[in-house]
Amino acid sequence: xxxxxxxxxxxxxxxxxxxxxxxxxxxxxxxxxxxxxxxxxxxxxxxxxxxxxxxxxxxxxxxxxxxxxxxxxxxxxxxxxxxxxxxxxxxxxxxx
Numbered sequence: 001x002x003x004x005x006x007x008x009x010x011x012x013x014x015x016x017x018x019x020x021x022x023x024x025x026x027x028x029x030x031x032x033x034x035x036x037x038x039x040x041x042x043x044x045x046x047x048x049x050x051x052x053x054x055x056x057x058x059x060x061x062x063x064x065x066x067x068x069x070x071x072x073x074x075x076x077x078x079x080x081x082x083x084x085x086x087x088x089x090x091x092x093x094x095x096x
Contacts, residue, residue, distance in 0.1 A: 021059065021063075022059070023083070023086050023090075024063060024068070024086075025056070025057055025058075025059050026086055026089075026090075027082045027083060027085060027086035028056065028057060028071055028075070028082070029057045030085070030086065030089060031075045031077060031082060031085060032057075032075060035075060035076075037075075039053045039054055039057070042071075042074060042075075045074040046070055046071065046074050056071075
């Protein structure tokens with residue numbers, strides 16, 4: 001399923017705002033980079049193509065709830081940990 005970056009993302013029947021989508025994308029990308037994984041390596045862990053990971057990180061493809069669970073497992077973090085790390089990173093950038 002393709003979506004535009006500004007469109008809400010369907011997550012298991014619910015709509016996620018573009019702000020939340022952006023936070024998810026940043027968190028996934030940052031955690032992948034923190035672990036020293038390339039998109040290819042993350043894709044291999046997930047059994048997906050690199051193009052799928054690339055489209056998710058570019059905001060061109062929606063992330064379904066079950067896929068988010070798989071991504072968190074591949075990155076060895078819980079969803080809560082992923083979002084806390086994203087929040088901490090944003091606060092550092094903003095100087096809060």
